[in-house]
Amino acid sequence: xxxxxxxxxxxxxxxxxxxxxxxxxxxxxxxxxxxxxxxxxxxxxxxxxxxxxxxxxxxxxxxxxxxxxxxxxxxxxxxxxxxxxxxxxxxxxxxxxxxxxxxxxxxxxxxxxxxxxxxxxxxxxxxxxxxxxxxxxxxxxxxxxxxxxxxxxxxxxxxxxxxxxxxxxxxxxxxxxxxxxxxxxxxxxxxxxxxxxxxxxxxxxxxxxxxxxxxxxxxxxxx
Amino acid sequence: xxxxxxxxxxxxxxxxxxxxxxxxxxxxxxxxxxxxxxxxxxxxxxxxxxxxxxxxxxxxxxxxxxxxxxxxxxxxxxxxxxxxxxxxxxxxxxxxxxxxxxxxxxxxxxxxxxxxxxxxxxxxxxxxxxxxxxxxxxxxxxxxxxxxxxxxxxxxxxxxxxxxxxxxxxxxxxxxxxxxxxxxxxxxxxxxxxxxxxxxxxxxxxxxxxxxxxxxxxxxx
Numbered sequence: 001x002x003x004x005x006x007x008x009x010x011x012x013x014x015x016x017x018x019x020x021x022x023x024x025x026x027x028x029x030x031x032x033x034x035x036x037x038x039x040x041x042x043x044x045x046x047x048x049x050x051x052x053x054x055x056x057x058x059x060x061x062x063x064x065x066x067x068x069x070x071x072x073x074x075x076x077x078x079x080x081x082x083x084x085x086x087x088x089x090x091x092x093x094x095x096x097x098x099x100x101x102x103x104x105x106x107x108x109x110x111x112x113x114x115x116x117x118x119x120x121x122x123x124x125x126x127x128x129x130x131x132x133x134x135x136x137x138x139x140x141x142x143x144x145x146x147x148x149x150x151x152x153x154x155x156x157x158x159x160x161x162x163x164x165x166x167x168x169x170x171x172x173x174x175x176x177x178x179x180x181x182x183x184x185x186x187x188x189x190x191x192x193x194x195x196x197x198x199x200x201x202x203x204x205x206x207x208x209x210x211x212x213x214x215x216x217x218x219x220x221x222x223x
Numbered sequence: 224x225x226x227x228x229x230x231x232x233x234x235x236x237x238x239x240x241x242x243x244x245x246x247x248x249x250x251x252x253x254x255x256x257x258x259x260x261x262x263x264x265x266x267x268x269x270x271x272x273x274x275x276x277x278x279x280x281x282x283x284x285x286x287x288x289x290x291x292x293x294x295x296x297x298x299x300x301x302x303x304x305x306x307x308x309x310x311x312x313x314x315x316x317x318x319x320x321x322x323x324x325x326x327x328x329x330x331x332x333x334x335x336x337x338x339x340x341x342x343x344x345x346x347x348x349x350x351x352x353x354x355x356x357x358x359x360x361x362x363x364x365x366x367x368x369x370x371x372x373x374x375x376x377x378x379x380x381x382x383x384x385x386x387x388x389x390x391x392x393x394x395x396x397x398x399x400x401x402x403x404x405x406x407x408x409x410x411x412x413x414x415x416x417x418x419x420x421x422x423x424x425x426x427x428x429x430x431x432x433x434x435x436x437x438x439x440x441x442x443x444x
Contacts, residue, residue: 123270124309126296128323128373138322142313 005198009175010183014203017091017179018159021098025106025155030148033110034136038119055104059164062100066169070096087169091177094170098162102155109154113147114140146218153214157207225409226377230276230286232266234259241266241276243428249403249410251424253417258430260413261306264379267411268303269296281376297326302375306382308366310354316365317341317350323373334374344368360391367399371406380412384419396423 005011036048054062070077070087080087087093117140125135141148163181170177172186180203187196225246232239239259243250252260265271266286267278275288280301285294310319320337327334341347344364349357357365363383370378383399384392396419403410414420420427 118309120305120307120309121311123296124303124305124311125322126270127268127299127301127303128369129297129300129326130322131297131326134326139311 005195010178010180011202013091014160014179017094017098018156020095021102021159022152022156024099025103029103029106030110033107034114037111037114051107052104054101063165063168066097066165089171094166094177094179097165097169098159101162101165102158105158106151106155109151110148113144117143149214149218153211225281227279228267230266230273230278232262232273245409247407247409248425249412249423251420251427252413252430253420253427254430256415260430261381264381264413268301268379269294269299300376302370302378304366304370304380304383307386308362310362310366312354315351315353316346319365320369320372327373335372337372340368340372359387360395363395376408378408378410380410382413
């Protein structure tokens with residue numbers, strides 16, 4: 001068979017990291033996107049720029065920034081050190097890196113989706129006695145769902161493919177922090193073409209299937 | 224008086240100055256577009272906050288700038304029919320009509336039977352369809368049934384017939400009068416159609432650049 005992989009660890013680590021990162025991105029991104037889609041406040045443009053920054057910055061810059069944050073002398077690093085936790089060179093750091101780089105994709109998709117929901121629906125719901133929580137879950141979220149789903153796919157794909165920042169903060173420890181992109185790079189480096197080929201095939205097929213499935217689901221709306 | 228509203232709302236190009244009092248009648252707000260008609264409805268419904276003033280509905284103060292009262296839209300119990308109906312596109316006709324009932328405490332009040340309501344509005348055969356799958360006139364009826372399902376104390380209608388063809392418009396405005404007699408609550412209806420205004424209104428207020436003009440009788444009286 002074409003896929004002959006001696007070590008499946010990178011695949012499992014990658015999926016674990018990407019799933020948790022997307023979960024974090026969703027929990028943080030949806031409320032923020034909802035807020036930014038409708039409210040006006042001072043400094044909104046600046047905040048908007050900061051949120052989108054990880055999309056355009058080189059991954060090495062993000063990696064360096066994260067090291068300054070969670071490193072031994074970093075702001076968060078020192079706090080964690082008091083609790084005897086070191087995040088650097090763990091898979092937790094890989095999750096953090098993936099979360100930061102995929103956040104703008106979720107945020108931008110969700111914001112556009114929330115903006116596309118006609119405010120009259122939300123107003124109508126409130127004249128019918130619904131509070132903002134019920135309006136969000138029964139009106140805004142379902143109507144924005146196709147866009148949010150697109151955000152989920154994009155951020156998942158980005159999280160799965162994260163390389164530069166992950167290498168800097170999580171390192172390349174086989175079986176612990178070595179994700180698929182890192183494993184591919186080092187397989188090629190060391191001349192292990194069979195492993196590289198297998199991983200490339202897996203990640204390509206998997207990405208294709210996810211996007212294919214999502215596109216089909218988005219096209220099948222019953223209203 | 225069931226509804227008393229005296230308020231001022233500053234808009235960027237003029238100030239809206241509203242004084243109105245109605246009982247169980249249909250009040251028509253008539254005026255050219257841009258005169259602030261919809262803004263008046265939004266202030267009554269609590270979707271916009273007036274700059275200052277007082278709004279009372281059935282002796283309950285729902286807005287008072289002096290006493291710093293501003294009851295949220297969800298607790299005002301004021302029905303609203305939007306210009307393009309704002310039927311929830313992802314819910315069936317039945318789900319749309321039932322939406323408001325789920326917000327109300329059970330047993331606290333007797334609400335009209337939704338099935339009977341849908342029958343009364345002649346849309347009982349459409350309950351499982353989505354808003355996209357029914358005609359404009361049917362949407363209008365569903366929107367009315369939805370807003371009346373929660374037993375509002377006041378119904379606001381923003382150009383309710385403007386998106387419809389002439390034939391159905393004439394049928395529906397007669398139906399609206401009939402329903403108004405049945406429900407016995409004040410209606411405030413916004414329109415820019417003069418004929419519609421004179422047909423529907425027990426009282427007609429003309430709104431121009433934010434000011435209410437004194438009621439004018441037609442020349443033939």
